[in-house]
Amino acid sequence: MPDCTFFTTAIDYTNAAPHIGHAYEKVLTDVFARFEKLSGRSVYFLTGVDQHGQKVQQSAEKEGLSPLEFAQQCTTKFLSLWQQLGVHYDGWAATTDPLHKQAVQRILQQLFASGKLYKQAHRGFYSVRQEQFLTDKERTETGEFGPEWGEVVELEEENWYFRLSEYKDWLLGFIDGHEHFVTPSFRRVELRNAVEKLSGDLCISRPKNRLSWGIELPFDTGFVTYVWFDALINYVSFAGYLADPDSGLPRFETLWPAKAHVIGKDILIPAHGVYWPIMLHAIGFPDDQIPNLLVHGWWNISGAKMSKSTGNVIDPAALAAHYGVTALRYYLMADISTGKDADFSEERLRMRFNDELANNVGNLLNRTLNMAHRYRAGVLRKIASPDPDLAQLAHRDAPNAVVTYTDAMAHYQVDAALDAAIQLARACNQLIESSAPWKLAKDPAQAERLDAVLYHLAEAIRIVAILLNPVLPDASLSILAQLSVDTTPSLHDAVWGRLEDGHVLGLPVPLFPRLEPPPAAAD
Ligand code: MSP
Secondary structure, X not given: OOOOEEEEEOOEEOOOOOOHHHHHHHHHHHHHHHHHHHOOOOEEEEEEEEOOOHHHHHHHHHHOOOHHHHHHHXXXXXXXXXXXXXXXXXXXXXXXXXXXXXXXXXXXXHHHHOOOEEEEEEXXXXXXXXOEEEOHHHEOOOOOEOHHHOOEEEEEEEEEEEOHHHHHHHHHHHHHHOOOOEEOHHHHHHHHHHHHOOOOOEEOEEEOOOOOOOOEEOOEEEEEXXXXXXXXXXXXXXXXXXXXXXXXXXXXXXXXXXXEEEEEHHHHHHHHHHHHHHHHHHHOOOHHHOOOEEEEOOEEEOOEEOOOOOOOOOOHHHHHHHHOHHXXXXXXXXXXXOOOOEXXXXXXXXXXXXXXHHHHHHHHHHHHHHHHHHHHOOEOOOOOOOOHHHHHHHHHHHHHHHHHHHHHHHXXXXXXXXXXXXXXXXXXXXXXXXXXHHHHOOOHHHHHHHHHHHHHHHHHHHHHHHHHOOOOHHHHHHHHHHOXXXXXXXXXXXXXXXXOOOOEOOOOOOOOOOOOOOHHHHO
């Protein structure tokens, strides 16, 4: 049973092929979950696919498939990508799952019975692409609806509405009273400003004659549920909310509230920042049971949004196949600061891998193991040297790296955490240069210092390997195996002096082979 932590992350639309943005979000959440485990806390990580809605229905029609067949085809691509990238989730939320449908219908029925839903006719302009009615707020200065809305048609229809606006004051108070509701804090300010302007209720249905691919309203069978209302519920439905005891789902009270919902900046307002807390509040969740939101930024291409129409979508599966999962996970975690945007660059992926992993960590490991075998048959002597450069590594650089790392991870700043590990490895490489073990090896009077240098290097590498574990699980285990450390990586072991006197190091195995540009790009 998980201790306390429960990360859920936005579920991906199955009407699109997975791209680098999806990969980033899942790897990021996977890293948070692995960090919790490394810290000795158990964790439950839920992710999944958002399979209903008009876009799925339309894409399926175009391909001559049923919506379910189409959604399943897309789902397979996401599932295989998460496997390829080492994204280890505990729960899989596919919104066509009958257990999810049951929870959505139970929640709708409850809201209906308590008078929080009403039916009304509405005439207005409707964006087919965004699946929503537009208001004058969406018009440009010239009075048009911008191209982002795609085809806009005039429609009149009856629908079911959720009394969203009744909860505006509650939400403002909740945001004011919950400093950590949204991270980073500038997004909380953005959200608050948006809530100030909130007016009108939320249309939560679509008439079946326009959209049949959705979850039927339990109290009015001519309608299906609006896809966002359905999708948001995944966070509770797959955690066992309102589930029958024999459903096989987790027990809700053991998982809730999630420590964070990890989402992209585009789906904070209104979906996760307005609809979701209000939905939970209206269902009866007390304020302390409303989960926090961690809002990450976007990967762009040369400052522009990735989009299928401009053809600049990056395929993470192809990148991982070419450069390896380690390189891709490292780049996605090291070259963006959580909450901000970054520009995707394959050249930077290679550069950072070569500079920070191949030339720095890999080289350090390789040199250390080679020297230890050449000069000492791989056997370490545990020596606490008074030499200032060694004492600095043991008593300042290594503990500082662990503190900086832990603090950065606790604040979701994976790039800063990685940097702490990389800097520690750099300090070790500098120690190799300054202490020149190859010279010490030639002077019997320096035998003790040579032993001390080798011990300090091995010990620092062991700590680097532990720190790298959430981002680079395979590389971390490989480094530890080469050091002949066979305990499960744990942050509790990231303290100086765990390698015993007489410990025998393993043999070096090349770990981070330098990356070269693909042949086409090398021309
Ligand atoms: N299906 C909805 C989420 C429902 S959650 C109840 C959705 N799906 S999505 O496929 O469009 O996006 C999934 C996640 O990927 C979102 O959090 C979104 O912000 C993120 N990203 C999409 N493009 C991205 C980038 N270019 N960069 C980083 N993340 C991006 O929204």
